Structure formats: structure tokens, C-alpha cells
Amino acid sequence: MTDKAILVLEDGRSFTGESYGAAGETFGEAVFNTGMTGYQETLTDPSYHRQVVVQTAPHIGNTGVNDEDQESSRIWVSGYVVRDPARRMSNWRATRSLEEELQNQGVVGISGIDTRALTRHLRERGAMRCAISTTDLDPDSVRQRVLASPEMAGADLAGEVSTAQAYTVEAIGTRRFSIAALDYGIKSMTPHRLAQRGITSHVLPADSSLRQVLDTGADAVFVSNGPGDPATADSAVALLRELLATGTPVFGICFGNQLLGRAFGFGTYKLRYGHHGINQPVQDRVTGKVEITAHNHGFAVDAPIDRVSETDFGGVSVSHICLNDNVVEGLRAHDVPAFSVQYHPEAAAGPHDAAYLFDRFAQLLEGGSERASQRAQRARSGSSAEPTDITEGGN
Structure with missing residues (x-):
């Protein structure tokens, strides 16, 4: 049975879904990425350090993960949000699945949420701090920690x-x-x-x-x-x-x-x-x-x-x-x-x-x-x- 997960934005809006990647809790600035390909390059781009990336493309993970397409030595995103993770990878270059890679590198993610609604919310309200948690599913409790987390403005990274x-x-x-x-x-x-x-x-x-x-x-x-x-x-x-x-x-x-x-x-x-x-x-x-x-x-x-x-x-x-x-x-x-x-x-x-x-x-x-x-x-x-x-x- 897949563990539950929750995403909570600093303005109080929350989304409940399933754990995708590592278990735990993570914080960062929620931003949406409109790319339909290149998720591995996105994840390993150091520019995404301390950000939680929401993929607007609904189906993510089709081509798995390989060792040639990394943009750096590790995944830099703080958290990862997808709607429909691929049930199986299908690419001759793949050596492991995307979820395995997220788990191996300790990246907390969430799947099965309405990423369209989340993207519209961020577009209307602006990028904001958030958390993904598989350990605390109480939105109010998680939000308090979100509000205590550092903002991107003023961050020297x-x-x-x-x-x-x-x-x-x-x-x-x-x-x-x-x-x-x-x-x-x-x-x-x-x-x-x-x-x-x-x-x-x-x-x-x-x-x-x-x-x-x-x-x-x-x-x-x-x-x-x-x-x-x-x-x-x-x-x-x-x-x-x-x-x-x-x-x-x-x-x-x-x-x-x-x-x-x-x-x-x-x-x-x-x-x-x-x-x-x-x-x-x-x-x-x-x-x-x-x-x-x-x-x-x-x-x-x-x-x-x-x-x-x-x-x-x-x-x-x-x-x-x-x-x-x-x-x-x-x-x-x-x-x-x-x-x-x-x-x-x-x-x-x-x-x-x-x-x-x-x-x-x-x-x-x-x-x-x-x-x-x-x-x-x-x-x-x-x-x-x-x-x-x-x-x-x-x-």
C-alpha cells in the first residue's frame, strides 16, 4: 500500500496525494515547470536548489533515469510533484526508474494530486514556500513549519x-x-x-x-x-x-x-x-x-x-x-x-x-x-x- 503524502503551501492551501520518492518531509519554494521532456535534466540542474518543482506535464517517468543525461552529480530539487508517475520505464538507455532515483537520493515527492489546479494557484498567487510531508499529514501543523522556513528572496545559494x-x-x-x-x-x-x-x-x-x-x-x-x-x-x-x-x-x-x-x-x-x-x-x-x-x-x-x-x-x-x-x-x-x-x-x-x-x-x-x-x-x-x-x- 502506497503511503499518503501532503503538500502544503504557505498561504494554507493543501493537496493530499501519494508518496513518490523518499519518505520524510521537505521544504522549498514551489515553482511549476512547463517542460514536457527533460525531467532528468531538470532534477539535476543546480539552479533548482531549494525549490519544489511541480511538473505541468501529467505523465512523468516514462524514460526512467540513465547516467548520461545528468546535468550535475546529484539531484538538486528540494521536492518533486507529479500527477501521474509512469507505471514502468520504457527506454533502452534507462538503468533505473525515476522513483528509485528519487528514493536513492533522498528526495521527497508527491504524486496523484491535481497539478493543474496547483499550477493555476501558483500562477495567480505567485511562487511561494511549501512543504511535502509523508510523516505529518496535518495541514495546519505542516504550515507552521513552512512559515518558519527560509524565503528565496535574500537567499545566497x-x-x-x-x-x-x-x-x-x-x-x-x-x-x-x-x-x-x-x-x-x-x-x-x-x-x-x-x-x-x-x-x-x-x-x-x-x-x-x-x-x-x-x-x-x-x-x-x-x-x-x-x-x-x-x-x-x-x-x-x-x-x-x-x-x-x-x-x-x-x-x-x-x-x-x-x-x-x-x-x-x-x-x-x-x-x-x-x-x-x-x-x-x-x-x-x-x-x-x-x-x-x-x-x-x-x-x-x-x-x-x-x-x-x-x-x-x-x-x-x-x-x-x-x-x-x-x-x-x-x-x-x-x-x-x-x-x-x-x-x-x-x-x-x-x-x-x-x-x-x-x-x-x-x-x-x-x-x-x-x-x-x-x-x-x-x-x-x-x-x-x-x-x-x-x-x-x-x-
């Missing part, structure tokens, strides 16, 4: 998911460039996409200093995705400002977009329910092209979309916007070699409309690596470059 030791992912084939990748929750597919383009990635811990970045001898810096509130990442923002001042090319995604935005002087804010899924329409404002993209973010950059903003590093414009709500989805610097997007161009489970951004990064390196190396060398010797001297285009 990048250090909890970052690598403890630097490591290198070598280029595939001929090595063209090397980059320093600041790991605030990087997914394994990102350095792989770069390696496919002949780029070696030196992946560095979140607390790395300017000296440690420059000592890699990298031609550029990549700023990864990650969890938490970007308003807490003052050290990371200070590092990016130092890098921008040296003329080092910078490419950021997701959390990296928010950090770069802060480095330029923009603010950030929490979205009502965030963007989580693989079907988000984004327009490239330079080309007019609309891309279907993968997202996982609950915060966004507060930058004007109707003009070029003057910053300490020259002009910066919004390069991409979400067509659902006009949220800033990308930044382009005009006077320093830096650009970023709020979504995930590596998108292991698809879509792959935005994969060209890695090519754009490689083109940026082709055009500016020699000059950036010279500036980095001057920075190492104690002579800083003036931001106004930098003329390479950012995108």
Missing part, C-alpha cells in the same frame, strides 16, 4: 552548489581558445557545448578572485547559471566589474545575466512566478528573430528596454525580451566585449534555437582575444585599463 575545486573540460579536437567559467551552479552541458567549438573551460569555484581567474590564462570569462537571489552576490558583481575594466570578454547566462546586469549598474527583482520550462518565446531585438528557449529563473534584470543605458562601461542595451511578459532576456554592451542572456542556450533536452550564442561567443573571442590578453597582462602587472578605451562590440 551559489556557494552551496558551486564546485569546491577547480577543474578543466578540454576542447574537442583542435583547441582554439580557453575560458574561465565561474561556477555559480553550472550545468555539465555548458562546458560540453563550448568544447564542441574548440574551447577549453577552466571551471572555477564561486568565490574565485580576479587573480585566480587571470592566472588561468583564459581568453574570456563565462558566468554560469545558478540559484538564489542575485541581490546577495556582491562579491561576484565586484569581480565582474574588475573583469570588465580589464577588457576581458564576458558571456553570462541566467544567473550570470543578472550578475552582469548588476555589474553594469542595473537592479534585479523577483518575478511573480518565474520562468521555468523549455517553451518560452524570446525575441532577439537585433535580428527580430523569435526563439523558443529553455528557462529556469525566478529573478530578472531591471533595465530599460526602450533605450541604450549609459553605464560605467559605456552603452548597454537590452538585446532580448520575453514575448510573454516583456521581461529582460539579454544584455548587450556596446563599448566592452560583454553580452548575456537570461535563458539556457545549452538546453540539453532542447529546444536548440539558441545554440548559436556559443558560436557568437567564439566569434567574440576571435575578434578580441589578443587585445583582452594584453589587458589581462597589464592587470596582472598592476596597471588597470580604462573602460572607455575598450571598443570591441559585445554582440
Whole structure:
């Protein structure tokens, strides 16, 4: 007989279903993911640290779990919510079922609830704290612990998911460039996409200093995705400002977009329910092209979309916007070699409309690596470059 489980939201609404995964109790921010595929990549994405993910697709677990599609070394979600778990897995690559994986990693989940009603509630009321429990089925009792749990706003989480030791992912084939990748929750597919383009990635811990970045001898810096509130990442923002001042090319995604935005002087804010899924329409404002993209973010950059903003590093414009709500989805610097997007161009489970951004990064390196190396060398010797001297285009 399957154990009962309960999901309780901080506003008091509750859902009763069946245990799916490990027994116990877990807390986190409830968010819904609209992807119909790629649940394994979702679960192992470090950006979901301290979040309870609700899958809007009703049937989850069909293809089981394998050891090739992980985006990191473990599952990061705090809890998992599905309507109809697959009764059996059916894929030649599968080595175990999804529920077995959840149990093995101690992830508490719930199934058999009305995920459509839950999703509508979160969309109307906004993302909020919640708990899933198989040990206490009293909604009032569980809610008291939910209200005592930490909120996502103000959460500094990048250090909890970052690598403890630097490591290198070598280029595939001929090595063209090397980059320093600041790991605030990087997914394994990102350095792989770069390696496919002949780029070696030196992946560095979140607390790395300017000296440690420059000592890699990298031609550029990549700023990864990650969890938490970007308003807490003052050290990371200070590092990016130092890098921008040296003329080092910078490419950021997701959390990296928010950090770069802060480095330029923009603010950030929490979205009502965030963007989580693989079907988000984004327009490239330079080309007019609309891309279907993968997202996982609950915060966004507060930058004007109707003009070029003057910053300490020259002009910066919004390069991409979400067509659902006009949220800033990308930044382009005009006077320093830096650009970023709020979504995930590596998108292991698809879509792959935005994969060209890695090519754009490689083109940026082709055009500016020699000059950036010279500036980095001057920075190492104690002579800083003036931001106004930098003329390479950012995108």
C-alpha cells in the first residue's frame, strides 16, 4: 500500500496525494515547470536548489533515469510533484526508474494530486514556500513549519552548489581558445557545448578572485547559471566589474545575466512566478528573430528596454525580451566585449534555437582575444585599463 503524502503551501492551501520518492518531509519554494521532456535534466540542474518543482506535464517517468543525461552529480530539487508517475520505464538507455532515483537520493515527492489546479494557484498567487510531508499529514501543523522556513528572496545559494575545486573540460579536437567559467551552479552541458567549438573551460569555484581567474590564462570569462537571489552576490558583481575594466570578454547566462546586469549598474527583482520550462518565446531585438528557449529563473534584470543605458562601461542595451511578459532576456554592451542572456542556450533536452550564442561567443573571442590578453597582462602587472578605451562590440 502506497503511503499518503501532503503538500502544503504557505498561504494554507493543501493537496493530499501519494508518496513518490523518499519518505520524510521537505521544504522549498514551489515553482511549476512547463517542460514536457527533460525531467532528468531538470532534477539535476543546480539552479533548482531549494525549490519544489511541480511538473505541468501529467505523465512523468516514462524514460526512467540513465547516467548520461545528468546535468550535475546529484539531484538538486528540494521536492518533486507529479500527477501521474509512469507505471514502468520504457527506454533502452534507462538503468533505473525515476522513483528509485528519487528514493536513492533522498528526495521527497508527491504524486496523484491535481497539478493543474496547483499550477493555476501558483500562477495567480505567485511562487511561494511549501512543504511535502509523508510523516505529518496535518495541514495546519505542516504550515507552521513552512512559515518558519527560509524565503528565496535574500537567499545566497551559489556557494552551496558551486564546485569546491577547480577543474578543466578540454576542447574537442583542435583547441582554439580557453575560458574561465565561474561556477555559480553550472550545468555539465555548458562546458560540453563550448568544447564542441574548440574551447577549453577552466571551471572555477564561486568565490574565485580576479587573480585566480587571470592566472588561468583564459581568453574570456563565462558566468554560469545558478540559484538564489542575485541581490546577495556582491562579491561576484565586484569581480565582474574588475573583469570588465580589464577588457576581458564576458558571456553570462541566467544567473550570470543578472550578475552582469548588476555589474553594469542595473537592479534585479523577483518575478511573480518565474520562468521555468523549455517553451518560452524570446525575441532577439537585433535580428527580430523569435526563439523558443529553455528557462529556469525566478529573478530578472531591471533595465530599460526602450533605450541604450549609459553605464560605467559605456552603452548597454537590452538585446532580448520575453514575448510573454516583456521581461529582460539579454544584455548587450556596446563599448566592452560583454553580452548575456537570461535563458539556457545549452538546453540539453532542447529546444536548440539558441545554440548559436556559443558560436557568437567564439566569434567574440576571435575578434578580441589578443587585445583582452594584453589587458589581462597589464592587470596582472598592476596597471588597470580604462573602460572607455575598450571598443570591441559585445554582440
